Amino acid sequence: MEDKKELDQRKAMILKAVIDNYIESFEPVGSRTIAKRYDMGLSSATIRNEMADLEEMGYLSSPHTSSGRVPSTKGYRTYVDNMLKPAIERPELASDIISKLEDKMTEYGKLIRACAEIISDITQYIAIGTTKGSGKVIVKAVQLVPVDDQNVLVVMVPDGSIKSKLVKLPAPISADRIIGLSSVFNRTFSGKPAEFISLMSINRISDEADIARDMLLPITDGIFDCIRQCEADEFFTEGASRLLKCPEFDSVDKARDFIDMIQDKDVLEQIVNLSDDESGLTVSIGTENASDGLSDFSVVSAKFNVDGNCIGSVSVVGPTRMDYQKVISSLEYMKRMLEKKAATDAGPKLLEDKNGEDQI
Amino acid sequence: MEDKKELDQRKAMILKAVIDNYIESFEPVGSRTIAKRYDMGLSSATIRNEMADLEEMGYLSSPHTSSGRVPSTKGYRTYVDNMLKPAIERPELASDIISKLEDKMTEYGKLIRACAEIISDITQYIAIGTTKGSGKVIVKAVQLVPVDDQNVLVVMVPDGSIKSKLVKLPAPISADRIIGLSSVFNRTFSGKPAEFISLMSINRISDEADIARDMLLPITDGIFDCIRQCEADEFFTEGASRLLKCPEFDSVDKARDFIDMIQDKDVLEQIVNLSDDESGLTVSIGTENASDGLSDFSVVSAKFNVDGNCIGSVSVVGPTRMDYQKVISSLEYMKRMLEKKAATDAGPKLLEDKNGEDQI
DNA sequence: GGTTAGCACTCGAAGGAGTTGAGTGCTAAC
DNA sequence: GTTAGCACTCAACTCCTTCGAGTGCTAACC
Numbered sequence A, B: 001m002e003d004k005k006e007l008d009q010r011k012a013m014i015l016k017a018v019i020d021n022y023i024e025s026f027e028p029v030g031s032r033t034i035a036k037r038y039d040m041g042l043s044s045a046t047i048r049n050e051m052a053d054l055e056e057m058g059y060l061s062s063p064h065t066s067s068g069r070v071p072s073t074k075g076y077r078t079y080v081d082n083m084l085k086p087a088i089e090r091p092e093l094a095s096d097i098i099s100k101l102e103d104k105m106t107e108y109g110k111l112i113r114a115c116a117e118i119i120s121d122i123t124q125y126i127a128i129g130t131t132k133g134s135g136k137v138i139v140k141a142v143q144l145v146p147v148d149d150q151n152v153l154v155v156m157v158p159d160g161s162i163k164s165k166l167v168k169l170p171a172p173i174s175a176d177r178i179i180g181l182s183s184v185f186n187r188t189f190s191g192k193p194a195e196f197i198s199l200m201s202i203n204r205i206s207d208e209a210d211i212a213r214d215m216l217l218p219i220t221d222g223i224f225d226c227i228r229q230c231e232a233d234e235f236f237t238e239g240a241s242r243l244l245k246c247p248e249f250d251s252v253d254k255a256r257d258f259i260d261m262i263q264d265k266d267v268l269e270q271i272v273n274l275s276d277d278e279s280g281l282t283v284s285i286g287t288e289n290a291s292d293g294l295s296d297f298s299v300v301s302a303k304f305n306v307d308g309n310c311i312g313s314v315s316v317v318g319p320t321r322m323d324y325q326k327v328i329s330s331l332e333y334m335k336r337m338l339e340k341k342a343a344t345d346a347g348p349k350l351l352e353d354k355n356g357e358d359q360i
Numbered sequence C: 001g002g003t004t005a006g007c008a009c010t011c012g013a014a015g016g017a018g019t020t021g022a023g024t025g026c027t028a029a030c
Numbered sequence D: 001g002t003t004a005g006c007a008c009t010c011a012a013c014t015c016c017t018t019c020g021a022g023t024g025c026t027a028a029c030c
Helices: A009-025 A031-037 A044-056 A073-083 A091-102 A108-123 A175-189 A199-209 A213-231 A240-245 A252-262 A265-273 A324-344 B009-025 B031-037 B044-057 B073-083 B091-102 B108-123 B175-189 B199-209 B213-231 B240-245 B252-262 B265-273 B324-344
Strands: A126-131 A141-146 A151-157 A163-168 A234-238 A281-285 A297-306 A309-319 B126-131 B141-146 B151-157 B163-168 B234-238 B281-285 B297-306 B309-319
Touching: A009 A031, A009 A044, A009 A073, A031 A044, A073 A281, A073 A324, A108 A126, A108 A234, A108 A309, A108 A324, A126 A240, A126 A265, A141 A175, A141 B141, A141 B151, A151 A213, A151 B141, A151 B151, A163 A213, A175 A199, A175 A213, A175 B175, A199 A213, A234 A265, A240 A252, A240 B240, A240 B252, A252 A265, A252 B240, A252 B252, A265 A297, A265 A309, A281 A324, A297 A324, A309 A324, B009 B031, B009 B044, B009 B073, B031 B044, B073 B281, B073 B324, B108 B126, B108 B234, B108 B309, B108 B324, B126 B240, B126 B265, B141 B175, B151 B213, B163 B213, B175 B199, B175 B213, B199 B213, B234 B265, B240 B252, B252 B265, B265 B297, B265 B309, B281 B324, B297 B324, B309 B324
Parallel strands: none
Antiparallel strands: A126 A234, A126 A309, A141 A151, A151 A163, A281 A297, A297 A309, B126 B234, B126 B309, B141 B151, B151 B163, B281 B297, B297 B309
């Protein structure tokens, strides 16, 4: 009552104990439980007093008069900021993750999906992934692949990704023509920013390749489509059903509401845009979340940066009493691994400035 | 009591009324409800007697002594087989579906996914789609697309689909080399069945194109990978969260169990393999299902055939008291539309035997 | 003989009273 | 500052009653 300044060490210890317990049991924690489970050399009465102080200070709250205490957003915040052990290395996880990623490493879209999957697997919460639509798409290459006499696969290679679209031409055309056309397209567009691909260029190609404009239209449409795919942020959700295993969903209504919410574009945006420009992780707890519907949930978000560009993000959504330790350390670990691997290993974009001195 | 032969017309009418009611309300149906809601010119007492008969005959059952009646599997079966109105055309749906399918028509995998999505949207139940891995894959075309100096996109075109895989070569190579190589690969493999692509051919290509074998290996690996993708049956589930909206999931446990079950490969197999070789729809009701876990659910399954080959299937899974009318008619409709559209319209495979008389 | 009205009976669902136990706040003693 | 002790609170549980929808059966009716 007298002083309401910072947490002293004992209060901090008790706060941590309460939160640890609550995370584990999802039940309001009483003073006696703490006294018994942690050998602090304090009686339940003393702890009771401290807990009353913590409540007054806003770190804890009680659902009703005579029940144990539950952490508040402020309590979780302190816990997350100050009380977590530094992320531990988990070599046993590492090899597993690496092997799962190995296959996917060639394209960022698939890669991030794989990350989200793995993270959801590890943490048992929902993981939401995004691939960041790079604002300005640079076309590295365009290729046309003849499929049959009237269908052409348009392949566009921007940075760090590959997009393709099958288009149907208004009339049959020979494979050789397509291949010839392919090199005209490639010559015209490669290295150019996406804005460059305007209708103007069609006329140029039409002249150069001596081909009717309406044969080219579906192809350029296809390219536009690929560009649009690149520019668009993509969302995907992994492990939604897992959340049903959380005891907080004791009624089906809650589960329903949550699932409805998590499918709302706006909420997804909020979840994902949460992390600011920093390169680290962001944790948003309970009422800290912008969206009301998320006030009983926490979001831990990691952005993945390669070569200074954000290529996407993975966020974990779980109940406020989530296992922060686990979530944060696995996300951090994933982020480190992915960025390191991307920097040393494949990924089309990273080879740009190499010289082809070994060329065969 | 006296005679236990077939349903007479009145019994059938009452049975249908009970099932209609139960499907709507998910509550045991009493004789009075029927008497009031349907103007049959019969009192509740008479209907009560008839319902007792229906129970004795196995079409209905009552959860406990003094509650209304609930349809049994046999009851549903009779309902589905004899009492549904023929599928109605829904022009308003048609245009919607067609426009949604338009975009996806180029590849069967995406197409069936889109179908499952639409069906789940319409029916509000879970839809499970599969693409049938065609046993014997015929390689229509192989193309290599240079991405940058060390990465190559391997594109393989089998029937009705397109697969691609990005591979990394052990050493840089020029785009022109790749394009040259591409035509060698294509010449060697196109029109050949997948089995043909053996290690033998690598040597041949290695000779013909004058290139080191270890540069070719990643590429053939990529092709193998594409073939494997074609051969594999693929599953996907749409609208799983919708099922939570069914009142039968009054407890979270049930929902959990169901979601666990629906993710089990074996159960999925059963759901999908349910439909026999017939070309129509298959309905499996409650206890008719092979898997115990599904005994409170019904599955309606449609196989899609194009040119006499099954290209995949979509199944709807819902509670036994699902709206069969809606599910069956929309699935049937979808099947008809898809097959018709596939027969008249694009889809790479369908152009094969056309001559390129219009060639530009 | 089929149909109907009437009545006693059944049984789950809903609501309320009493009990239990974990937990609190407060006070007084150490 | 810490602790023991005690009165108090309140959700959760159990037990009990009431309520009503629905049944089966019987006797009367057309």
